Amino acid sequence: DGGQNVGAFSEVVLAEEKGTQRLVAIKCIPKKALQGKENNIENEIAVLHRIKHTNIVSLEDIFESTSHLYLVMQLVSGGELFDRIVEKGFYTERDASQLIHQILDAVKYLHDMGIVHRDLKPENLLYYSMDEDSKIMISDFGLSKIEDTGSVMSTACGTPGYVAPEVLAQKPYSKAVDCWSIGVISYILLCGYPPFYDENDAKLFEQILKAEYEFDSPYWDDISDSAKDFICHLMEKDFMKRYTTDQALQHPWICGDTALDKNIHESVSAQIKKNFAKSKWKQAFNATAVVRHMRRLQLGTSLEGPSQITPTSPCHAQALLLQEEDEEEEEEEEGPGRSLPHCLLP
Template structure:
């Protein structure tokens, strides 16, 4: 299934967005937009609204139109949805599904008990969502833990993929060859500046699975050139003692996704059939202490631009429950502030974002 000819059928409601939504607090600001927590007046349902000044779009129209075209077509249980688009003389407003359960790493750290089986279930949801994208001819190109958010605060909440600023519709242009993404998650063929395909997303899922099982990235170096060299060679290890208690099946799953040759790399279909996902080979031993300690050490919040400020959403919802929704400070940019533009503007020059520190 392809996006086809109706990529731009989404154009926009011209009624005043504030006739239908009550704007609350700012969740975060980006290079050319901000995201606001809002309440739909008719239903009292909370949403996130991405507010983009038209002046800021000059020269960047193709980036935002790409993101909207992608988001408008996507309807999947594990992908943040675009619900409505409004246009005023000065702004574009994207009404997005609000996910309020917080960030992946935060939830893992907060758990007292965390196992391979938990990681396997997370990866299965990601694979299901990315398979859906790939079947539609969409390549995400920037899959990473920071773009994975929990739908709600419930213990059994599903995981959601956000941030489509770098997504690409296959066949909508020439063969993909633009070097973009986030360093530690980028496939070797991207760094080699070779034409690439949806296989780059499968590599990134392998990297995410690796981190979920040990708490640190498979590739790390303070020097970007050395980091890229590791990735280009696909040089990574299952270091002792961090991997001593992890199953051979989990390691086999990662090895099949983190293949240097994209033609030998597992597809989402193949990965979903692997015993570590589809079978019962994922262990249920508690690995929380080791993994959470490594996450704290290797993924300092200050180093990352978040997909959105989930902390602010959670805080706001707690205030609503307490009946004090008008109290408390609004979110300050910098406190887990988001890259609300999905990286589309900053990445158009093919610059890479920072990478996590070494665990050593």
């Protein structure tokens, strides 16, 4: 059941490792929610455990209580890709090319390990830190599967706007689906709107199945032919002809110097704001706000009383947890006492 992946019912909390004061994100998954899906989560964990790449959020540890599974994940605190682009004053094709280069590197690494991500989209791309030159990270493996040799991966999963034609056509599919998604992401990075869009899902699917997209004027007038060529090779309807990550990494727009240095910030950010409105309830856990908040409270050193939580069984990640909700203002008024988590480590 593609849409209802584990991410849909797990919550993410921020934790501090007491010994080191290092901050991590902990994915708390109620075991109730896993009934009948145990294989899914075991698979997700098996996949995550094997992955060590500079542009992929890593799984650092796993704990279990009677009621929950806890995945201790590397914390990335630089915010979402689109937000960062909108905040910039200057943004060029070369910036987009460097972003896509990092994503291609990470996905090539996965593909070389026989792993298909299956749900690559901008919301899953987060900056590692607030630094101006921060790297980008792929953050969500809710739908990834290890590709068995010769297996038919044909669950219709992923997000409609980014999903490859062969997935919708219910044909067997493979690593090529990720390359299609990278093409879609590249397209959006250069114009600020998606290549396929329709209020009506059936019509949207039809567009994707035919791979019907355009480089519309005026939005694409200042974009290089090389960039368009790169996108056409990834958003290629026939997955047998579609570029692999290796081929894409060798394209001059990625490894050469054909990506232009012209500032396209104004038009791209205007389109992003228009087409990717942030809906509060969909917003990913905002790590930076919470990190700032925790730094202010100096967690682990100055807190006393009931908020000082010590897990009942000794484990090296004794952590203080904070709820996901972004309630900075309230918490400032009410003081640190109310930041009690409702999900504790074993």
